[in-house]
Amino acid sequence: MDFTGKVAIVTGGGSGIGRATALKLAGLGATVAIADINEEDGRKVVQEITDLGAKALFVKTDISDFAQTREMAKRVVDTFGRIDVLVNNAAWDKIQPFMENDPALWERLININLKGPIYVTRAVLEYMTKQETGGAIVNVASDAAKVGSTGEAVYSATKGGVYAFTKSIAREMARHKIRVNSICPGPTQTPLFEDVARTMPKVVEAIKKAIPMRRVAKPEEQANAIVWLASEEAGYITGQALSVNGGLNMC
Numbered sequence: 001m002d003f004t005g006k007v008a009i010v011t012g013g014g015s016g017i018g019r020a021t022a023l024k025l026a027g028l029g030a031t032v033a034i035a036d037i038n039e040e041d042g043r044k045v046v047q048e049i050t051d052l053g054a055k056a057l058f059v060k061t062d063i064s065d066f067a068q069t070r071e072m073a074k075r076v077v078d079t080f081g082r083i084d085v086l087v088n089n090a091a092w093d094k095i096q097p098f099m100e101n102d103p104a105l106w107e108r109l110i111n112i113n114l115k116g117p118i119y120v121t122r123a124v125l126e127y128m129t130k131q132e133t134g135g136a137i138v139n140v141a142s143d144a145a146k147v148g149s150t151g152e153a154v155y156s157a158t159k160g161g162v163y164a165f166t167k168s169i170a171r172e173m174a175r176h177k178i179r180v181n182s183i184c185p186g187p188t189q190t191p192l193f194e195d196v197a198r199t200m201p202k203v204v205e206a207i208k209k210a211i212p213m214r215r216v217a218k219p220e221e222q223a224n225a226i227v228w229l230a231s232e233e234a235g236y237i238t239g240q241a242l243s244v245n246g247g248l249n250m251c
Ligand SMILES: NC(=O)c1ccc[n+]([C@@H]2O[C@H](COP(=O)([O-])OP(=O)(O)OC[C@H]3O[C@@H](n4cnc5c(N)ncnc54)[C@H](O)[C@@H]3O)[C@@H](O)[C@H]2O)c1
Pocket: 011, 012, 013, 014, 015, 016, 017, 018, 035, 036, 037, 038, 041, 061, 062, 063, 064, 088, 089, 090, 091, 092, 112, 116, 140, 141, 142, 143, 184, 185, 186, 187, 188, 189, 190, 191, 192, 193
């Protein structure tokens, strides 16, 4: 895979799966913009990328604010001239039984996890659709979109939304030579997952036993799938949802 001359945006690139994806893209020659709400983490990853000898930019962005996503896309184009790859990775979660949720939690989950990727996609497509060479979008959904998840009812609903949004945008964008796919990670060793492990260690042990491969994923294993879907090697693949889950759910 070769991303030389390509410009990629990774939302939530400051941590976990987003960080691993940004580093992999940069290692394959891409110029990478990190759009994250967490400035300290985002700037650290930009430093890691520039240490590799690649070009990178941090743009502080709250993806749940449409105006900020538009400013972010404009800044990337003003700086690097184009956008070839978008990875909609940023999301947030809190595990809690549905009957203990309050509406403020639902609002937060929907605003970040569903409206966020919608806003960033629209902001980026304003530029990508005008490029003759098209581009690729990879949305990070979740296996929860396909099979649900106890304690994550509204999170799962937002990821189901991302799953369906991906397919619809893939249909609309094919004529612009833009491919749109999603990955559906299973449990992955990231700060998001480590929070769960701290509060519910027994649940994590049960999850590991249920996974045919008997371990959770490394962030780099999710990044490998994301980057491959964004690459020209996946040039005839669009509208798909690839589970990366050690066999936990085979659907
Ligand atoms: N870790 C898992 O087990 C797992 C499983 C399935 C799906 N996923 C999905 O993978 C993706 C990455 O998760 P992760 O585990 O690497 O999480 P993480 O918490 O390690 O990283 C998420 C990043 O998103 C950023 N972010 C959060 N809210 C934001 C906002 N409003 N605007 C901009 N940036 C924001 C955070 O600052 C952070 O850098 C998410 O979409 C998540 O739902 C993760």
